[in-house]
Amino acid sequence: MQAPSPAGLRSSEAASGLPSRTLNSGRTASTPQRHRHHYRGLLWHENLDGWLFIAPWVAGFVIFTLGPMLASAVMAFMQWDILTRPKLVGLGNFATLARDPLFSKSLGNTAFYTFIGVPLYLVLSLLAAVLLNTGVRGMSIYRTLFFLPSLTPAVANALLWVWIFNPDFGLANALLWWLGLPPQKWLFDVNLAKPSFIIMGIWHIGSQMVIFLAGLQGIPETLYEAAAIDGATAWRRFWAITLPMLSPTIFFNLVIGIIGSFQVFTTAYIATGGGPQNATLFYVLYLYRNAFDYFRMGYASALAWVLFAIVLVFTLAQFWIARTWVFYEAELVA
Amino acid sequence: MHRHFGRRAFLKAIGVASAAGTLSSCAVAVAPTPAVEGGPTQAVETAAPTKLPAQRVTIRFSSVGWGGWLSEPWQAIVKDFNESQDRITVPEYEDVAEGYQKVMAAAAGNIAADVYMFENKYMYGFAARGFFLPLEEFVAATPEIKKEDYFENDWKECFFRGHQYLFPFDNSPAMIWYNPELFDAAGVAYPPDKFGGWDWEDFLMTAQSLTKGEGAERVFGWLGERGYYLLIWIWSNGGWFLTEDKTRCVVDSPEAMEALQWAVDLIRKYKVQPLPEQIPQGGTSGMFMAKRGAMAQRGTWWAIDLKAASRETGLKWNVAPHPDGKAGCWVRNPNDAWGIWIGSTHRNEAWEFIKFLDSDPSLEKLTRAGLSVSKKRILYSDVFLKQEPQDVHWYLFIDALEGHVRRHPDTAIFAEMMDIFNAEWDAIVAGQKTVQESMPVVAQKVNALLDACRAEGNCD
Known part of the structure; x- marks a missing residue:
């Protein structure tokens, strides 16, 4: 946005024939034109400094993200095995995708993981944040402990689980035995493999919990005090104050959670390789196989853009629905 | 006159940079063979060796897929090569380990190594797409190389569509590795020490006698594997996975399905082989070393791990041939070989290095490390036959190579083919499908893949 040009202010002066003025520096602004040039020069330098500061990030973004994205958008219409020249196939990859049973299988697996896992993680991380926000002694230690698993590398995490x-001899069946329940095959059971992955994801609620905690700590205490005076119960205060005031944070975690869950890959690659019987063949794992195991980088690019479109549609839908349940404090005040 | 460098100007600059980035990332370093679109059905660029130029050159050597525990002999060979002459330098041994994806990316970026050690099963996909330089003219111009010096199966595995894309390095015929202590404890006679000494029924009785215990303490008589290891049963029963010319999948033939039923019965009916959920994180290899399995199947390369286990824990082991089926005993023999990247600008020097790798001293170093190499005279020598432990039946590997190995059903689509097969096999082992239900599905899908591969020019 350009700063208002002082020339605009001066032009009426010039047009009116008023005499020129002496600047504080002692220089004489003999014409409005000189002022305009001087001011534009300052603006140019300020702008340049700003752009230079962000240029490294922008360069990295263009080279490592935007450029490859655009390249893959072109590759989606090609048949390319990386080693030879790409061949234009138009919409052929998308037509293949529509007939590919593993495309729908992998998408279904990913949707299951996302639409069951994400709400579960939201609830659990919110619960953890609410508990930590009660001001218990050692809260910072508990917060750290909850957050630490989020820092473990994905491969180590997968091997651990x-x-x-x-x-x-796993701990999961040991716990079931202690509870008097029968042991399960977990990752080796077609019906339990995906729920096992959802359980693995609970390990990482720490990052969402920290965000919720920050949101909780931003809710004014006066609201709770006023509600308490009016006789509101704890549950009523949570439902009527905490949740609405926290809705922007919930919305943020929901959007980020869905985007992240749709891209689940590393754990499946390490833990199950997509098995048993493709029960954990998630979308990005299938995409990876097509790109690097099956020499189908063009088809993999088409898969990538379809995933992008699906995630974009979900995200836009969430933004649209959010108008009904997300309340921003600034809007309330206004 | 100063111009205001505002948002629009910056966005224009970004657009130019994006376009430049897109164009550069779209640029593909194409292998310079003329057959890139349809696979090497057309004339393939070959290169006859020429006189080496005078200046010193540097070439890169990479071992792909494995090599971590062989880095010492590889490094020693590289050092010996550098010291043996002063024209060619190999700077260091690169172990890409499990990195075929990296090889593809390196080739696309025109920075692949000059010489690769490749697993033969990957050769077809890469050769069909022009990654390798054909070597027949180099071989023809090197009179000291005679194909009779190499095991026939190993030599043949280096060819694709009439061109030799790789030079044979090692082999790995599958054997039964057994723990004599567990046999002694169970009072069971050891497996025979020659081919033709037992059959499937004998094998089953042996495995049943060795299987005991429950839960985490259970010891299994047989630690079988899935995937390509099932070929042993299929072939020995007279069946095939792909036809011998690798053009059709025939895993739904009666012989093949009978063999696979036998293999799944070992797991579900006779319970001498563990279910997938009974295999801990260390795999069947870990189970054998922990004495939770009396017999396992592996190739020659496993000797490296078992020798290390013997030094650490005193583990005892020996090898035996697979039992005879209706069609005799046929085992798999995965190979590794050396190849030259077609984009190499130092092809002659790369060939000189391969010749050095193939020299007797180099191969003896690798044999002492635990491999079985393709050059017969090394395998027939005391370096292999009298290696420690000396009571191991090392000669059985030679017997296998000379009369009991079959060519792997490797094609340009082998990865996808095995994913299809393994998904169905998992369902069979889980008891959710039968062999008769699954194998026609596998055959249909694999044949569709082969048809598509042929249409693209990458398969025969």
């Missing part, structure tokens, strides 16, 4: 879910 493979061990936990081992049917013979």
Whole structure:
């Protein structure tokens, strides 16, 4: 946005024939034109400094993100195996996709993981945040402990959970035995493999919890005090104050959670390889296989853009629905 | 006159940068063979060796897929090569390990290594797409190389569509590896020490006698594997996975399905082989070393791990041939070989390095490390036959190579083919499908893949 040009202010002066003025520096602004040039020069330098500061990020974004994105958009219409020249196939990849049973299988697996996992993680992370926000002693330690698993590398995380879910000696079946329940095959059971992945995801609620905690701590205490004076119960205060005031944070975690869940890959690649019987063949894992195992980078690019479109549609839908349930404090005040 | 560098100007600059980035990322380093669109059905660029130029050159060597525990002999060979002459330098040994994806990316970026050690099963996909330089003219111009010096199966595995894309390096015929201590404890006679000494019924009785215990303490008589390891049963029963010319999938033939039923019965009916959920994180290899399995199937390369286990824990082991089926005993023999990237600008020097890798001293180093190499005279020598532990029946590997190995059903689509098969096999092992239901599905899908592969020019 350009700063208002002082020339605009001066032009009436000039037009009126008023004499020129002496600037504080002692220089004489003999014409409005000189003022305009001087001011534009300052603006140019300020702008340039700003752009230079963000240029490294922009360059990285263009080279490592935007450029490859545009390249893959072109590759989606090509048959390309990386090693040879790409061949234009038009919409052929998208037509293949429509007939590919593993496309729908992988999308279904990913949708299951997303639409069951994301709400579960939201609820659990909100619950954890609410508990931590009660001001218990050692809250910072608990907060750290909850957040630490989010920092574990994905591969280490996957190997750890493979061990936990081992049917013979894993901790999961040990817990079931202690509860008097029968052991399960977990990652080896077609019906339990995806729920096992959802359980693995609970390990990472720490990052959402921290965001919720920040949101909770931003809710004015006066609201709770006023409600308490009016006789509102704890549940009523939570429902009528906490949730509405926290709705922007919930919305943020929901959007980010759905985007992230649709891209689940590393754990499936390490823990199950997509098995048993493709029960954990998630979308991005299938995309990866097409790109690097099956020499179908063009088809993989088409898969990537279809995923982008699906995630975009979901995100836009969430923004649209959010008008009915997300309340921003600024809007309320206004 | 100063111009205001505002948002529009910046966005224009970004657009130019994006376009430049897009164009550069779209640029594909195409293999310079003329057959890139339809696979090497047309004339394939070959290169006869020429006289080496005078200046010193540097070439890169990479071992792909494995090599971590062989880095010491590889490094020693590279050092010896550098010291043996002063014209060619190999700077260091690169272990890309499990990195065929990296090889593809390197080729696309025109920075692939000059010489690769490749697993043969990957050769077809890469050769069909012009990654390798055909070597027949180099071989023809090197009189000391005679194909009779190499095991026939290993030599043949380096060819695709009439061109030799790789040079044979090692082999790995599948054997039964057994723990004599578990046999002694169960009072069971050891497996025979020659081919033709037992059949499937003998094998089953042996495995049943060795299987005992429950839960995490259970010891299994047989630690079988899935995927390509099932070929042993199929072939020995007279069936095939792909036809011998690799043009059709025939895993739904009666012989093949009978063999696969036998294999799944070992798991579900006789319970001498663990279910997938009974295999811990270390895999069947870990189970064998932990003495939770009396017999396992692996190739020669497993000797490296077992020698290390023997030094650490005193583990005892030996090898035996697979039992005879209706069609005899046929085992798989995965190979590794060396190849030259077609984009290499130092092809002659790369060939010189391959010749050095193939020299007897280099192969002896790798044999002492635990491999079985393709050059016969090394395998027939005491370096292989009298290696430690000396009571191991090392000669059985040679017997296998000379009369009991079959060519792998490797094609340009082998990865996808095995994913299809393994998904169905998992369902069979889980008891959710039968062999008779699954194998026609596998055959249909694989044949569709082969048809598509042929249409693209990458399969025969």
